[in-house]
Amino acid sequence: MIDYPRTYFGWSASSPADYADPRSGLVVHYNGPPTDLDGHAACVSYWKNTRGHHVDGRGWDDIGYSFGVSVEGGIFEGRGLRRYQAAQGTFSGNANYYSVTLMIGEGERPTDAQIDGVRRLRAWLRSDHGVSGTVLGHRDFVSTSCPGSVLYALVENGTFTQAPGAPPGSGDEMLGLKVGDSGSRVTLLQQMLTYAGASLPEYGVDGSYGQETSAALLWVRKQMGSKATDGDTVTSYALAQLHAQIARHQSAAVG
């Protein structure tokens, strides 16, 4: 279901964009730069401004996205149902998949309500409109940072394909990663390690969990007093210590 239809934003009830009948799934997007949105009114302004950028700035027929999910978890209508949309970057992507943007950017995390909003949207598209339950990220279509490492890790670990109301699972994307793994969840881990003050001098944030990443995780754990002897696996203890060390490191940096 749509929580806030187009008319709520002062737009025509149905989009002027071309007809399409997307059935292949839902594609997750983000804003790019951080949005720092903090409530419903801010998200409404953001949604109206986004349409302004797309129509006046880019000359599109309408806002590019099918849907948006606000930081409070509200499902905002964009082009809505049965419209070709402009977010995926390929003709078939735009014709066959719906798009949803979470109104956050780089370095920001979705709220639990936002995660559940995506789940509610997916469940409704599936049950009422014959859309596949597949959830992908923008970067599965074209080369782009979108939807960012945080959201893409949630795409990959199946967080968005859970039933609405299931535990949010946010923050657990890195659990169980181990030496030899690669991909966006490892990229996220490596970013978090650098936020905790660890260094990755040779390979940097490369999305590949090798000895350097293992050593950085062990260093973080030792800062928190752990007796661990290697950082080869992201256990729940390691994850808790990583978050604690980030908090300590960030407050030391500010103080």
Ligand SMILES: [Zn+2]
């Ligand atoms: Zn995107």
